[in-house]
Every structure is written in C-alpha cells, then in structure tokens.
Amino acid sequence: MSVLIVGSTALDSIKTPKAENPKLLGGSASHAAVAASFFAPVKLVGVVGEDFPKQYIQLYRKHRIDIEGLQIKPGKTFHWSGEYEVNMDNRRTLLTELGVFETFTPHLPDTHKQAKFVLLANIAPSLQAHVLDQMQRPKFVIADTMDLWLNIALKDLLALIKRVDAFVLNESEAHQLTEKNNMLHAARAIHKLGPKFVIIKKGHNGAFMSGPRGLFVCPAYPLEDVVDPTGAGDSFVGGIMGYLATRSGSVEGNLRRAMVCGSVVASFCCEGFGLMRTTKVTRSQIDKRVAELAKLVRF
Amino acid sequence: MSVLIVGSTALDSIKTPKAENPKLLGGSASHAAVAASFFAPVKLVGVVGEDFPKQYIQLYRKHRIDIEGLQIKPGKTFHWSGEYEVNMDNRRTLLTELGVFETFTPHLPDTHKQAKFVLLANIAPSLQAHVLDQMQRPKFVIADTMDLWLNIALKDLLALIKRVDAFVLNESEAHQLTEKNNMLHAARAIHKLGPKFVIIKKGHNGAFMSGPRGLFVCPAYPLEDVVDPTGAGDSFVGGIMGYLATRSGSVEGNLRRAMVCGSVVASFCCEGFGLMRTTKVTRSQIDKRVAELAKLVRF
Numbered sequence: 097m098s099v100l101i102v103g104s105t106a107l108d109s110i111k112t113p114k115a116e117n118p119k120l121l122g123g124s125a126s127h128a129a130v131a132a133s134f135f136a137p138v139k140l141v142g143v144v145g146e147d148f149p150k151q152y153i154q155l156y157r158k159h160r161i162d163i164e165g166l167q168i169k170p171g172k173t174f175h176w177s178g179e180y181e182v183n184m185d186n187r188r189t190l191l192t193e194l195g196v197f198e199t200f201t202p203h204l205p206d207t208h209k210q211a212k213f214v215l216l217a218n219i220a221p222s223l224q225a226h227v228l229d230q231m232q233r234p235k236f237v238i239a240d241t242m243d244l245w246l247n248i249a250l251k252d253l254l255a256l257i258k259r260v261d262a263f264v265l266n267e268s269e270a271h272q273l274t275e276k277n278n279m280l281h282a283a284r285a286i287h288k289l290g291p292k293f294v295i296i297k298k299g300h301n302g303a304f305m306s307g308p309r310g311l312f313v314c315p316a317y318p319l320e321d322v323v324d325p326t327g328a329g330d331s332f333v334g335g336i337m338g339y340l341a342t343r344s345g346s347v348e349g350n351l352r353r354a355m356v357c358g359s360v361v362a363s364f365c366c367e368g369f370g371l372m373r374t375t376k377v378t379r380s381q382i383d384k385r386v387a388e389l390a391k392l393v394r395f
Numbered sequence: 396m397s398v399l400i401v402g403s404t405a406l407d408s409i410k411t412p413k414a415e416n417p418k419l420l421g422g423s424a425s426h427a428a429v430a431a432s433f434f435a436p437v438k439l440v441g442v443v444g445e446d447f448p449k450q451y452i453q454l455y456r457k458h459r460i461d462i463e464g465l466q467i468k469p470g471k472t473f474h475w476s477g478e479y480e481v482n483m484d485n486r487r488t489l490l491t492e493l494g495v496f497e498t499f500t501p502h503l504p505d506t507h508k509q510a511k512f513v514l515l516a517n518i519a520p521s522l523q524a525h526v527l528d529q530m531q532r533p534k535f536v537i538a539d540t541m542d543l544w545l546n547i548a549l550k551d552l553l554a555l556i557k558r559v560d561a562f563v564l565n566e567s568e569a570h571q572l573t574e575k576n577n578m579l580h581a582a583r584a585i586h587k588l589g590p591k592f593v594i595i596k597k598g599h600n601g602a603f604m605s606g607p608r609g610l611f612v613c614p615a616y617p618l619e620d621v622v623d624p625t626g627a628g629d630s631f632v633g634g635i636m637g638y639l640a641t642r643s644g645s646v647e648g649n650l651r652r653a654m655v656c657g658s659v660v661a662s663f664c665c666e667g668f669g670l671m672r673t674t675k676v677t678r679s680q681i682d683k684r685v686a687e688l689a690k691l692v693r694f
Binding site for chain 2: 182277322356
C-alpha cells in the first residue's frame with residue numbers, strides 16, 4: 097500500500113565544522129518521502145516556489161514519489177540554514193525564510209484521500225490537522241513534531257495528538273511536553289493525550305517505543321562518521337511508515353522491525369549532507385544494516 | 396569459580412531531591428562485590444576504619460563475600476558525600492574524607508593470588524596495578540575507572556590499561572581519554588592502549604562493547620523510579636564479572652549476556668539508596684529482568 101506524507105519541502109543550507117553546503121534538497125517531507133520510498137510507493141504533499149531546482153523534482157521522481165500533491169507556487173521555496181557544532185549534537189538556526197511556505201495549505205488530490213498510511217511529518221500542527229480533516233479512513237496515522245510547535249502552537253499540537261495513532265518526538269521534547277524527566281512517565285503522560293503508540297527519539301542512542309503490548313528499545317546503527325544529522329528524525333519516521341505500509345498483519349506486530357528499518361535509513365541519512373547519501377542507498381544495503389543491528393543487540 | 400574484587404569500601408552520605416541518607420555502605424568494591432555475589436563466590440579486598448559498622452560486615456557475610464582481604468585499620472573509614480540534581484544525571488561531591496584509605500595498600504592473602512577472575516573496581520590505578528603484581532595467572536582481568544584518575548593519575552592509568560583484558564569507562568571519560576567524540580573511534584583508540592575488550596557505559600542509555608568479534612549494544616532496563624544511581628557503574632562491572640566466573644567456554648562468548656546481567660543488577664541498584672535495594676534482590680528477580688530485556692530489544 098502507498099504512504100501519504102505531508103510536511104515541509106525546503107532548501108537547506110547546512111554548515112558543519114568540516115564543510116558547508118548551500119541549498120540542498122531538504123524539509124521533513126523530502127527526507128521522510130525518500131526514506132519511505134525504499135519500502136513502499138509514496139505520495140508527497142508539500143509546497144515549493146518557482147525557484148525549486150528541476151533536479152530536485154527529478155530526485156523525487158527517481159524515487160518514484162508521486163508529486164501530484166506538491167504545489168508549485170509563485171515565490172521562493174522555504175529556505176533554512178543551520179550550523180552544527182563539533183559534536184554534531186548541537187545546532188543553531190542561522191536563517192529561516194518561509195517563502196511560499198508561509199501561506200501553505202495542504203490540499204489533497206482525491207486520489208490521496210483514501211491513503212491508509214498517513215505520515216504527518218514535522219510541520220505546523222494546524223496543517224497536520226488540516227490533512228487529517230481531508231482523509232477518509234486512514235488505517236494508521238503517525239505525527240512527528242519539533243520543539244518549535246511546543247513553544248508556539250501547543251494548543252494546536254494537543255488537539256492533533258488526540259487524533260493520531262502514533263506520536264513521535266525526541267527526548268527533550270517529551271520532557272518539555274510532559275514535564276516528566278523519566279521516560280516511562282513521559283510516555284504514559286503522552287498516551288493520556290491520545291496516541292496508542294509513543295515513540296521517543298534519542299539520536300545516536302536509538303529510540304524507545306511504548307505501546308499496548310509494552311516497550312521496545314530500538315538500537316541506533318553505530319556510525320563511523322556523522323557528516324550531517326539534518327533529516328535523520330524525518331528519515332526515521334519515513335522508514336517506519338514505508339515499512340509498515342508493505343506488511344500484512346497488525347501494525348503493532350510490525351512496528352518494532354519498522355522502527356529498526358527507520359533507524360537504519362536515518363543512519364544512512366547522517367552519512368551525507370542533506371539527502372546526498374540516502375538517495376544513493378539501495379534496499380539491500382538497508383536490509384544488510386537491519387541484519388547487522390539484529391546481531392548487535394543479540395545476547 | 397570465585398571472583399577477586401579490589402576497590403574502595405566506603406561510607407556514602409547521599410542527598411537527592413527527595414531524601415538524604417547518611418553513612419550508607421558504599422564504595423566501588425562494596426557495590427561490585429554484592430552484584431557479583433548473585434552469580435559467583437566473591438573475595439573482597441579493601442580497607443575500612445575501626446568505625447566501620449558491624450552491620451555492614453554482616454551484610455557482606457550475608458552475601459557470602461569472603462572478607463579475609465578486607466583490612467580493618469585504626470582510623471576512620473573513607474567517607475564520601477554527594478548530592479544529585481533533579482534529573483539524577485548530574486551530581487556534585489560535597490565531601491571526601493579519605494581516612495584509612497589514604498594509606499591503603501592492597502595485600503592479597505595467598506588464597507587470593509590464584510583467582511582466575513579479577514575485577515579492579517574503581518580505585519587509584521597504581522593500587523589496581525599493585526593488585527595485578529601479586530596475581531599469579533588470572534584468566535580475565537577487568538578494570539573500571541573514573542574521571543578523577545584521568546585528571547590526576549593518567550600515566551598510572553595508561554600503564555594499567557596495557558595489562559588488562561577489558562577496560563570499562565563511561566562515555567565522557569572515553570571522550571576525555573581519547574579526544575574522540577565518536578564512540579567507535581574512541582573504542583578503537585582504547586584498544587590501541589592494550590585491552591581486547593572496551594566497555595563504554597552510557598547510564599540509562601545502556602552500554603556498548605567493542606571486542607575482537609565486533610560490537611554489542613547492551614540495553615539498560617527502563618526504570619520507573621531512579622532513587623539513587625550511586626554505585627550503578629560498580630554494580631554493572633560486578634555483575635559482569637560474577638556472571639563470567641560461573642560460565643564455561645570463552646569469555647567473549649559469554650560477555651554479552653554478562654553485560655546484560657550487570658545492567659540488570661545496576662538497575663536494581665538505582666532503585667534504592669546505596670545498597671538498600673540491591674541487597675534485597677534475589678537471583679530469580681535478576682533472571683526475570685534479563686528475560687524482560689531480551690524481549691525489550693527483540694524485533
């Protein structure tokens with residue numbers, strides 16, 4: 097089955113201690129869509145300006161991403177610029193130019209409204225909700241977020257969380273949202289806000305899932321060289337959703353392996369600037385790392 | 396087979412946001428010895444003053460810990476006092492009174508010199524080396540350490556590392572020792588200093604092992620309530636060594652499960668002040684959590 101992904105489609109200018117790369121293909125939906133495309137057909141919903149490079153459209157097409165839902169509007173594409181510190185854990189935003197993203201309203205083509213697997217990648221929660229309003233009977237909805245929305249759109253976010261099956265956020269966001277330091281307590285508090293599944297991302301320490309059948313500790317693939325972590329979280333959720341959409345049986349039964357697949361795609365994402373490494377990966381390389389991770393945690 | 400454990404034997408006064416407990420049984424050797432005792436007979440080597448409470452001697456005995464190598468000297472027992480912040484990750488030392496520990500030289504009784512499994516728990520590296528000098532043909536030697544020795548006794552520590560099979564340290568110490576941010580690079584740099592096995596502790600994110608047959612990602616048991624993390628690292632290495640001493644076959648073949656056992660004992664340690672919780676645990680409770688961890692990482 098195909099996956100519907102809505103989120104940001106952007107140009108990212110990324111600076112690390114080792115290099116600087118202007119106007120790479122970025123945005124939560126771009127990363128998530130490419131990640132999901134290794135597993136399932138993807139329908140992307142987003143907006144870009146008239147300046148959006150044709151080569152990036154080609155890149156989506158190369159991954160057989162359906163871009164019927166990608167609006168091309170007069171004006172400039174959303175442009176984000178950020179800089180990482182030496183340890184690659186801390187980053188600061190240098191520039192945010194919203195461009196056509198400022199007035200973005202996601203409109204779903206009719207063919208998209210019946211999608212069963214819906215990934216609301218990181219974007220304003222009111223827009224995520226607007227997508228859900230247009231859906232008919234999705235089977236599984238995941239929403240990702242970021243600290244910005246906790247700070248400026250908490251009410252919208254809380255309204256959205258109620259409506260999703262799985263909610264994804266990172267450790268510090270979980271603490272911020274729930275005011276709980278303990279991860280089990282934080283997960284429980286988030287379950288009370290609605291979602292059956294809570295997934296907490298912990299960067300190079302992997303991720304953690306809480307669901308009706310208990311907890312899952314998902315490993316991260318140990319990397320020799322982190323070139324650029326931008327989009328790793330988006331790749332993680334994209335990989336999860338892509339894998340889930342291809343499996344029969346209950347979502348819960350498949351979610352653990354889906355998370356490992358997402359974790360592996362995220363590991364590839366970190367090995368290159370923007371989508372440079374991810375777009376060169378093959379499914380068999382992903383499966384190989386999934387098998388390696390299985391060995392890594394075996395005891 | 397029995398395990399020889401040398402390290403500090405102390406009185407710990409511990410303050411957390413929720414409570415304050417004076418003069419608990421503490422020290423790296425105490426925590427490690429109790430942890431190891433769930434799996435194998437333990438011989439403890441350390442020093443205490445004449446003020447050392449008899450009930451703590453009884454506690455060692457209750458765990459069938461051989462204290463022939465525990466010196467009782469005129470003067471005061473090593474006393475450490477520390478305070479934890481709300482998140483329980485950061486602690487500061489309020490007081491360190493070395494007492495009889497200041498002039499401690501570990502002398503091994505003859506019966507101890509032939510021990511096959513030797514745990515050099517956290518203590519000055521010159522003392523750890525002095526223990527090794529007295530050993531005859533140990534089969535497996537693990538050394539633990541702390542940032543203090545990196546800061547004030549680096550030369551001694553580097554000399555010691557050469558002589559041990561496995562070296563254990565935490566993430567920030569690994570970064571400090573090797574000047575590498577990446578954990579794989581740090582582990583490789585430490586292998587070059589001598590040890591075949593490098594174990595990097597990551598607190599509630601588990602631990603990581605690098606050895607000749609590759610890497611192991613060891614999970615931490617998710618805890619509802621961290622009461623006091625003091626001694627968790629010591630319990631971890633103690634549990635590892637205790638488990639290894641009871642297994643036939645190659646150490647490497649047993650090390651993964653040994654780390655999980657250590658991780659589980661450390662989890663119990665965190666659930667009470669000092670050794671209060673650990674000393675009430677049973678082997679079957681440990682085995683139960685080991686089985687739960689196996690389920691937690693399965694995918």
